[in-house]
Amino acid sequence: MTTILYLNANIYTMDAIQPRAQAMAIDSSTGRILSIGTNDEVHRTAGQHSQLFDLHGKTVLPGLIDAHIHLLSTAYRSHHIDAITCTSEDEVATLVRERASQTPSGRWIQGGQWDKNLWPGQHFPSKASLDTAAPNHPVVLWSKDGHLLWVNSLALQRANITATTREPANGAILRDGSGEPTGILQEQAATNLVYNVIDPPDPAMTRTLVQRLLPRLQQSGITTIADIEDLDALQLFQQLHDEGQLGIRVHMILPRHRLPQLRESWKPQHVVAPLVGARSWVREGDDMIRIGGIKIFADGTLGSQTAAMLEGFEGNPHNLGILAISEQEMNETVSQAADMGLNIAIHAIGDRPAHVALNSVEKAQQYLASTSDTARDLSHLRYRLEHVQLITPADLARMQRLGVIASVQPFHAVADRDIAERYWGPRHRRAYAYRTMQNIGIPLALGSDAPVETFDPLRILHAATTRRDDTTQRPPWLPDQALPISEALWGYTMGAAYAASEEHLKGSLTVGKLGDAIVLRENIFDAPQEKMTENAVQATILGGKIVYGEV
Numbered sequence: 358m359t360t361i362l363y364l365n366a367n368i369y370t371m372d373a374i375q376p377r378a379q380a381m382a383i384d385s386s387t388g389r390i391l392s393i394g395t396n397d398e399v400h401r402t403a404g405q406h407s408q409l410f411d412l413h414g415k416t417v418l419p420g421l422i423d424a425h426i427h428l429l430s431t432a433y434r435s436h437h438i439d440a441i442t443c444t445s446e447d448e449v450a451t452l453v454r455e456r457a458s459q460t461p462s463g464r465w466i467q468g469g470q471w472d473k474n475l476w477p478g479q480h481f482p483s484k485a486s487l488d489t490a491a492p493n494h495p496v497v498l499w500s501k502d503g504h505l506l507w508v509n510s511l512a513l514q515r516a517n518i519t520a521t522t523r524e525p526a527n528g529a530i531l532r533d534g535s536g537e538p539t540g541i542l543q544e545q546a547a548t549n550l551v552y553n554v555i556d557p558p559d560p561a562m563t564r565t566l567v568q569r570l571l572p573r574l575q576q577s578g579i580t581t582i583a584d585i586e587d588l589d590a591l592q593l594f595q596q597l598h599d600e601g602q603l604g605i606r607v608h609m610i611l612p613r614h615r616l617p618q619l620r621e622s623w624k625p626q627h628v629v630a631p632l633v634g635a636r637s638w639v640r641e642g643d644d645m646i647r648i649g650g651i652k653i654f655a656d657g658t659l660g661s662q663t664a665a666m667l668e669g670f671e672g673n674p675h676n677l678g679i680l681a682i683s684e685q686e687m688n689e690t691v692s693q694a695a696d697m698g699l700n701i702a703i704h705a706i707g708d709r710p711a712h713v714a715l716n717s718v719e720k721a722q723q724y725l726a727s728t729s730d731t732a733r734d735l736s737h738l739r740y741r742l743e744h745v746q747l748i749t750p751a752d753l754a755r756m757q758r759l760g761v762i763a764s765v766q767p768f769h770a771v772a773d774r775d776i777a778e779r780y781w782g783p784r785h786r787r788a789y790a791y792r793t794m795q796n797i798g799i800p801l802a803l804g805s806d807a808p809v810e811t812f813d814p815l816r817i818l819h820a821a822t823t824r825r826d827d828t829t830q831r832p833p834w835l836p837d838q839a840l841p842i843s844e845a846l847w848g849y850t851m852g853a854a855y856a857a858s859e860e861h862l863k864g865s866l867t868v869g870k871l872g873d874a875i876v877l878r879e880n881i882f883d884a885p886q887e888k889m890t891e892n893a894v895q896a897t898i899l900g901g902k903i904v905y906g907e908v
């Protein structure tokens with residue numbers, strides 16, 4: 358056994374029992390922490406074969422866990438048209454025209470990140486501009502929030518969407534006065550009509566793009582991601598892991614339509630088996646990849662005005678947004694998943710899906726409590742609301758009572774400030790209320806939601822603690838909701854580990870847990886908040902081994 362020793366460090370363990378330490382020892386074969394304490398204490402536990410690193414007083418934190426990311430989508434972003442900086446529909450069309458000139462006719466042109474809220478008039482774009490730019494290529498462009506698909510006529514044709522196509526339930530095909538589709542599809546039920554006919558991405562290309570992205574995550578201090586994607590992502594992660602090339606731990610959250618398959622793969626022999634089987638299966642995998650739960654889309658987004666609302670949007674009282682799942686289906690899905698021991702992550706932007714989701718959680722908890730199966734240990738089960746951008750005070754109290762986790766992405770708060778004020782009116786004052794959540798005892802898990810926003814944890818921590826976007830000079834937005842740095846870091850470590858039922862393995866530097874840590878150039882607790890984004894990661898340690906940087 359080789360022991361790896363990190364000495365002379367300024368360690369913030371995030372473990373309440375022993376919050377600070379000077380050194381730690383990690384077993385290189387298991388990747389687990391053997392001891393943590395003073396230099397002397399740790400030295401004593403070291404075996405004959407040890408490798409020593411002197412950290413010269415540098416600050417060490419547990420490895421950061423991004424509780425909500427879409428990695429493949431983030432990787433594709435570098436390969437597709439990126440309209441993030443476009444300030445008009447015409448500008449996007451110009452990018453499409455350029456791409457069309459380099460793409461064989463008939464091939465799909467893909468891309469996204471367009472945001473009509475940054476354009477004059479904020480109107481929806483239409484197929485006409487794309488038809489002019491690329492008459493011979495089917496074009497699909499995702500909105501920045503991923504809930505709208507802007508397509509051209511050829512794409513509509515490939516998907517067989519016409520004036521007579523029936524409106525999908527829980528989605529919308531925008532149409533002109535004569536019923537012709539305008540080229541905007543809202544929410545999965547509608548966007549899938551086109552998405553499902555796109556040529557699948559070339560696996561070799563996907564792999565290359567992901568392999569380019571993984572080191573960037575390591576450099577930013579991330580040691581685990583909760584990836585919210587489908588089986589294609591899981592398969593790629595497994596492949597990379599088999600080849601020893603993953604370099605980052607993955608907690609997989611699959612879409613809810615995989616629930617029947619997940620259930621099927623357990624082949625329950627009798628009534629108790631699915632419960633026991635499910636639990637062990639969820640725990641299965643290894644320290645690098647584990648499947649932990651399912652994701653339910655309950656509504657759209659604020660930027661697309663498809664978030665589902667208890668009361669209409671400001672100035673548009675009849676638009677209540679889109680509840681992307683019926684209440685009955687939500688109840689059934691939550692109860693089924695909980696019964697299988699799977700964690701449940703529910704996307705909730707508006708205040709209505711949060712309300713509906715909490716009803717389902719309450720029902721599932723009552724159901725589980727009523728079944729008298731004492732062999733069943735559900736202590737690891739986690740319910741989480743993703744985003745929780747607007748929620749009523751009563752439902753906030755209910756979240757706390759039901760033990761529901763708020764999985765939040767603080768960069769959304771600073772990026773969405775204008776649209777929150779515009780579309781929610783006075784309600785915006787209780788939006789993105791992370792400090793309130795923390796104060797009343799709701800566990801917070803922090804993440805990025807990349808590719809929607811940056812995955813850089815230091816920029817996100819800066820946004821969480823200052824309520825500012827570090828790239829602008831704008832004053833803080835709702836600064837009362839800024840999190841203290843210790844609480845924000847808790848959300849990026851222990852909170853995110855807890856949200857994945859992995860708090861026994863990750864989230865703090867504690868004996869027996871995985872030796873995942875980061876070394877910072879400066880002490881993040883002392884550095885002025887404005888400098889936090891420059892407070893770069895010097896090294897990233899995974900299972901005791903340095904996977905990025907040097908010390």
Ligand SMILES: [Zn+2]
Pocket residue numbers: 425426427585806
């Ligand atoms: Zn997301």
